[in-house]
Amino acid sequence: MHQFTEILIDRLEKKGLETRLIPGFIKALGNALLGNPHSSHLHMNKQLHSLGWDDLDLDYRTFEIATACFENGGLESFDRLLRIKQH
Numbered sequence: 091m092h093q094f095t096e097i098l099i100d101r102l103e104k105k106g107l108e109t110r111l112i113p114g115f116i117k118a119l120g121n122a123l124l125g126n127p128h129s130s131h132l133h134m135n136k137q138l139h140s141l142g143w144d145d146l147d148l149d150y151r152t153f154e155i156a157t158a159c160f161e162n163g164g165l166e167s168f169d170r171l172l173r174i175k176q177h
Contacts, residue, residue, distance in 0.1 A: 094162070098155045107146050115143060120160055 102112050115138075122137045123129070129137070131153035138148065148156075 094155055094159050098152065098159055101152045101155065102146070105146055105152070115146065116156070118143060119148075119156055123157065123160060 098116075099109075099112055102115065103109060107115060118138060118141050119134065122134055122141075126133070126137075131148050131150045134153060135148050138146070
């Protein structure tokens with residue numbers, strides 16, 4: 091699980107999302123997935139854009155990695171890893 095979380099964070103950083111913004115983005119994505127767990131990445135993009143995350147387009151592969159992370163570890167694993175990465 092830790093490996094998928096690292097991959098997701100690295101992908102988001104490569105897409106131009108600042109490290110300090112990743113926790114907020116991941117929480118927004120997690121909440122959007124909770125509301126509609128069978129959404130496509132295109133629908134999630136629209137939902138995230140409506141929440142103000144216009145600068146990032148979620149591609150299919152990144153969406154799949156995020157979904158796998160949420161299914162296996164939830165937000166707690168992201169919070170722990172980001173705290174480690176920021177120090």
